[in-house]
Amino acid sequence: MTIEELQHKANEVRQDIIKMLLEAGSGHSAGPLGMADIFTAFYFEILNHKPEDPNWGDRDRLFLSNGHICPVRYAAMAHAGYFPISELMTLRKLGTRLQGHPERKRLPGVETTSGPLGSGLAQAAGYAYASRMDNKRFRVYCVCSDGEHDAGNHWEAVLFAGKNNLNNLTAIVDRNNIQIDGHTEDVMPLEPLDEKYKAFNWHVLHVDGHNIEEVIDAANHAKAVYENPTVIIAHTIPGKGVDYMENDPKWHGAVPGVADIPGEPPKGKQAQIALHELRTLGGKIRGEHE
Amino acid sequence: MLNPKAELSTKIFQKDIDMIPNRQGYGEGLVIAGEKDERVVVLCADLTESTRSILFKEKFPDRFIEVGVAEQALATLAAGMANYGKIPFISSYAAFSPGRNWEQIRTTIALNDVPVKIAGAHAGLTVGPDGATHQQLEDIAIMRAMPNMIVVAPCDSIEAKKATIEAAKNGKPTYIRFAREKTPVFTTEDTSFKIGRAEILWESENPQVAIIGCGPLVYEALLAAEQLTRMILVNTMVINCHTIKPIDEEMIISAARKCGAIVSVEEHQVNGGLGSAIAEVLTRNYPVPMEYIGMPNSFGESGEPDELLEKYKMKSKDIVEAVKKVIQRKIN
Numbered sequence: 043m044t045i046e047e048l049q050h051k052a053n054e055v056r057q058d059i060i061k062m063l064l065e066a067g068s069g070h071s072a073g074p075l076g077m078a079d080i081f082t083a084f085y086f087e088i089l090n091h092k093p094e095d096p097n098w099g100d101r102d103r104l105f106l107s108n109g110h111i112c113p114v115r116y117a118a119m120a121h122a123g124y125f126p127i128s129e130l131m132t133l134r135k136l137g138t139r140l141q142g143h144p145e146r147k148r149l150p151g152v153e154t155t156s157g158p159l160g161s162g163l164a165q166a167a168g169y170a171y172a173s174r175m176d177n178k179r180f181r182v183y184c185v186c187s188d189g190e191h192d193a194g195n196h197w198e199a200v201l202f203a204g205k206n207n208l209n210n211l212t213a214i215v216d217r218n219n220i221q222i223d224g225h226t227e228d229v230m231p232l233e234p235l236d237e238k239y240k241a242f243n244w245h246v247l248h249v250d251g252h253n254i255e256e257v258i259d260a261a262n263h264a265k266a267v268y269e270n271p272t273v274i275i276a277h278t279i280p281g282k283g284v285d286y287m288e289n290d291p292k293w294h295g296a297v298p299g300v301a302d303i304p305g306e307p308p309k310g311k312q313a314q315i316a317l318h319e320l321r322t323l324g325g326k327i328r329g330e331h332e
Numbered sequence: 333m334l335n336p337k338a339e340l341s342t343k344i345f346q347k348d349i350d351m352i353p354n355r356q357g358y359g360e361g362l363v364i365a366g367e368k369d370e371r372v373v374v375l376c377a378d379l380t381e382s383t384r385s386i387l388f389k390e391k392f393p394d395r396f397i398e399v400g401v402a403e404q405a406l407a408t409l410a411a412g413m414a415n416y417g418k419i420p421f422i423s424s425y426a427a428f429s430p431g432r433n434w435e436q437i438r439t440t441i442a443l444n445d446v447p448v449k450i451a452g453a454h455a456g457l458t459v460g461p462d463g464a465t466h467q468q469l470e471d472i473a474i475m476r477a478m479p480n481m482i483v484v485a486p487c488d489s490i491e492a493k494k495a496t497i498e499a500a501k502n503g504k505p506t507y508i509r510f511a512r513e514k515t516p517v518f519t520t521e522d523t524s525f526k527i528g529r530a531e532i533l534w535e536s537e538n539p540q541v542a543i544i545g546c547g548p549l550v551y552e553a554l555l556a557a558e559q560l561t562r563m564i565l566v567n568t569m570v571i572n573c574h575t576i577k578p579i580d581e582e583m584i585i586s587a588a589r590k591c592g593a594i595v596s597v598e599e600h601q602v603n604g605g606l607g608s609a610i611a612e613v614l615t616r617n618y619p620v621p622m623e624y625i626g627m628p629n630s631f632g633e634s635g636e637p638d639e640l641l642e643k644y645k646m647k648s649k650d651i652v653e654a655v656k657k658v659i660q661r662k663i664n
């Protein structure tokens with residue numbers, strides 16, 4: 043796919059996220075929208091995988107540590123052909139494979155169960171370590187959030203991966219600067235985040251998380267790093283693509299259509315406004331389906 | 333019939349009964365406890381609003397401490413503060429505290445025997461759509477297994493407030509469990525409450541089965557008892573056993589003697605929960621047939637709270653069935 047096609051795909055993923063959350067009536071908006079470009083880049087360019095054979099032994103592994111952003115993963119997987127796009131509308135409903143937080147035993151391809159924060163990187167590091175013991179060639183990726191860097195378990199994994207030079211492991215940090223109680227630098231400051239990883243023996247890259255080309259280049263760059271695990275600190279805008287949600291911690295755990303929130307559009311209009319903005323790229327083009 | 337001494341809400345079986353999540357009682361209780369004793373401090377792990385700790389934070393900003401998404405530090409920082417002389421309440425979801433930080437609680441709070449109060453919000457199946465990862469159904473088991481720990485599961489927001497205020501004064505490690513959903517407020521300010529003492533909420537003449545529950549499902553037990561009486565099927569008694577540890581042995585033994593059969597009700601795994609605690613008392617003292625309402629050794633899943641309670645058989649109609657079944661066992 044060309045970069046332009048990937049951008050178009052990411053936009054479709056965002057629209058599906060809004061529709062899924064509206065239908066589910068609960069979940070998280072900011073994180074998934076902010077990570078749509080990155081998940082599109084992974085499922086359509088970076089990963090070596092076979093959507094029709096999710097358990098293919100040589101696939102690259104993509105772990106998601108911050109499980110609450112799973113709608114973006116589900117949407118990207120559906121668009122990549124793992125399951126029908128219509129199944130997205132079952133999110134969070136009784137009997138669904140698309141659990142509110144992803145479960146390994148329910149949906150092939152999600153690699154592990156997550157939701158409780160801070161334990162994904164350690165699982166990915168364990169997986170990378172084990173696969174290296176058997177000389178496997180695939181890569182292990184782990185998406186994490188910035189809020190997770192409050193957790194000891196995450197830093198224990200950073201130490202382990204650094205000690206063991208896990209060069210088959212790449213972590214991607216959603217550096218969107220928000221968590222539930224507010225901005226990360228107010229709740230528990232993380233900066234200088236890159237210096238911390240460097241001190242722990244990691245190779246560090248920064249990308250604009252909405253620049254798909256940069257994301258792909260960084261993932262390729264990491265493959266060429268021989269000595270260390272790599273962390274890609276992806277600077278993203280939470281709620282990206284929906285003006286009233288962008289950069290606002292309020293939308294971490296709120297979804298469109300459920301509640302009237304002071305300072306936000308009325309609940310009956312929230313989803314409609316979001317979809318209109320996405321379809322018209324914030325008014326820059328005429329919507330295709332308006 | 334309703335036990336008049338329990339002073340329950342006059343709206344108890346009406347449609348317009350007040351619906352409030354019991355975690356709200358926690359927030360309100362924190363403010364009162366904070367006013368009474370300035371040693372009370374509250375620590376929270378990035379969940380200030382939903383655990384209702386925000387009420388304390390607004391009132392006493394200097395005594396509120398944000399630790400970030402770090403439940404192991406939450407428990408151990410509080411242990412240090414309690415060791416110094418503060419009375420810390422630590423707020424998170426039960427899935428993470430005590431779910432994530434159990435060993436820290438065991439060693440630094442329980443074994444140290446320092447008065448940290450652990451508030452586990454969003455416990456049980458009724459967290460609903462968030463799914464199994466967030467549905468804490470093992471907390472009563474892991475907390476009651478621990479020496480020195482007091483374990484309380486309040487039935488509604490008023491009881492939650494009382495439990496919070498009393499916990500601030502008891503000088504002991506204490507775990508209090510709260511739920512996310514709005515649930516009926518069926519006790520009143522006048523309903524008596526004391527940690528460690530169970531309360532009889534319903535008692536018909538010559539009761540044949542005692543239904544003993546904790547948490548918001550006690551309301552389902554009352555609905556079941558009312559229905560069983562109305563249909564002239566079985567006379568029962570309903571006991572609110574909000575304190576799982578130390579459990580009110582005397583009350584359980586006397587209920588077993590009086591009724592000869594027991595049904596336990598909890599939004600928790602059957603393995604190791606309130607039912608198990610009751611069975612431990614019975615087998616040592618006065619064994620009677622018993623049935624268990626609770627999670628049958630299974631993880632939960634996404635779904636609406638009520639759909640899940642239906643699916644895993646924790647509604648009043650399931651309690652009715654359990655009562656019928658235990659009576660059969662008593663006769664046979």
Ligand SMILES: Cc1ncc(C[n+]2csc(CCOP(=O)(O)OP(=O)(O)O)c2C)c(N)n1
Pocket residue numbers: 072073074108110111157158159160187188189190218219220221222280294377378379401402403428432
């Ligand atoms: C161990 C654990 N503690 C608490 C939570 C509750 N929680 C869910 S998301 C979240 C905020 C974390 O920040 P981040 O992942 O950066 O959120 P986002 O950027 O997606 O808004 C918290 C505290 C959790 N899921 N796991």
Ligand SMILES: [Mg+2]
Pocket residue numbers: 187188189216217218219220221
């Ligand atoms: Mg974040």
